[in-house]
Amino acid sequence: MKEFDYSTIHHYKLYGFVKTVFTPLVKLVYRLESKGIENIPQKGTKYIVAINHTCALDPIFAAAPKQVPTLHFMGKAELFKNPLSAWFLTHMYSFPVRRGKGDKAAIEYGEKIINEGHVMAICPEGKRIKDKDGKPQKAKAGVALIAKATDAAVLPVAICCKGKIKPFKKVIVSYGKPLTPEEMGFYNEDFGRKEISNAAGMVMDRITELWEAEVK
Numbered sequence: 267m268k269e270f271d272y273s274t275i276h277h278y279k280l281y282g283f284v285k286t287v288f289t290p291l292v293k294l295v296y297r298l299e300s301k302g303i304e305n306i307p308q309k310g311t312k313y314i315v316a317i318n319h320t321c322a323l324d325p326i327f328a329a330a331p332k333q334v335p336t337l338h339f340m341g342k343a344e345l346f347k348n349p350l351s352a353w354f355l356t357h358m359y360s361f362p363v364r365r366g367k368g369d370k371a372a373i374e375y376g377e378k379i380i381n382e383g384h385v386m387a388i389c390p391e392g393k394r395i396k397d398k399d400g401k402p403q404k405a406k407a408g409v410a411l412i413a414k415a416t417d418a419a420v421l422p423v424a425i426c427c428k429g430k431i432k433p434f435k436k437v438i439v440s441y442g443k444p445l446t447p448e449e450m451g452f453y454n455e456d457f458g459r460k461e462i463s464n465a466a467g468m469v470m471d472r473i474t475e476l477w478e479a480e481v482k
Contacts, residue, residue: 270346270362272375275382280357281336289330292323295433300331302441302476306421309335312380313419313444316409316469318402318477319389320425325360327439328387328423337387338379340372340408363408365392373412380416388412390470400427402477405470410462414452419444420469424476440476445469 292298307313315337317328329337336359343362346352363372379386390405402424413420422442427435450465451457 270352270356272361272371272378275338275379275384276356278357278359280354281359284358285329289326292326292330296323296327296431297434297436298327298330298439299436300439300441301480302443303331303333305441305443306331306333307419307444310383311419311444312383312416313385313421314380314409314413315385315387315421315423316390316473317387317423318400318425318470318473319391319394320400320427321394321431323431324389324425325358325387327425327437330439335385338376338384339387340376340389342393343369373408373415376408376412377415380412380418386412390466390473399429400425400431400477400481402470402474405466407462407466409469410450410465413447413450414457414462414465417447417452419446420450421445422469422472422476424473424480426477426480428481438480440480442472442476445472 317324325339339360340363341360343364345355346362361375363369376386388409390409391403392406395403421444424440426438426440431437450468451461
């Protein structure tokens with residue numbers, strides 16, 4: 267894998283082209299419906315988009331509405347091993363993280379994205395959930411670590427489908443109300459490792475609530 271450049275946030279034209287051209291097709295094939303659009307923060311707000319991981323198309327589903335700004339997605343490093351795939355993902359504003367290895371460079375790059383006024387997106391579960399019903403699972407600490415370091419809110423987004431996502435099955439993307447730094451307890455004096463875990467769990471609980479409201 268060619269080493270990803272974590273030093274600078276580059277700007278590409280491919281993302282806008284792909285979103286403009288292919289989003290209508292995705293909406294048609296997956297009968298995509300978006301709910302809670304009014305909860306997307308205004309431009310200039312520091313926030314992270316947190317999404318449950320159901321399939322490879324989750325980033326496209328979440329970014330589909332025109333109200334959603336460019337999303338810089340954190341993705342597993344394995345996806346960047348192929349040069350062609352790495353080029354495409356990089357130009358779609360994805361960046362690699364080495365899972366389970368405390369990838370400091372990826373975490374710091376995520377912080378840079380937010381501190382420079384962009385929006386980062388992450389799947390808190392850390393991997394695709396293979397549960398046949400697609401129920402969201404436990405979150406890893408990354409989303410809370412980055413949110414705490416940048417004083418950012420977290421926008422919970424649930425990708426909802428009854429059963430496995432397939433073409434022509436209805437997919438609902440539900441955008442919840444952002445969790446503020448205050449709600450996640452970031453300003454408490456005794457905020458530590460346990461509180462980081464609790465904050466990540468709070469994000470995942472909110473995503474699960476959105477998911478259950480659509481599929482149960």
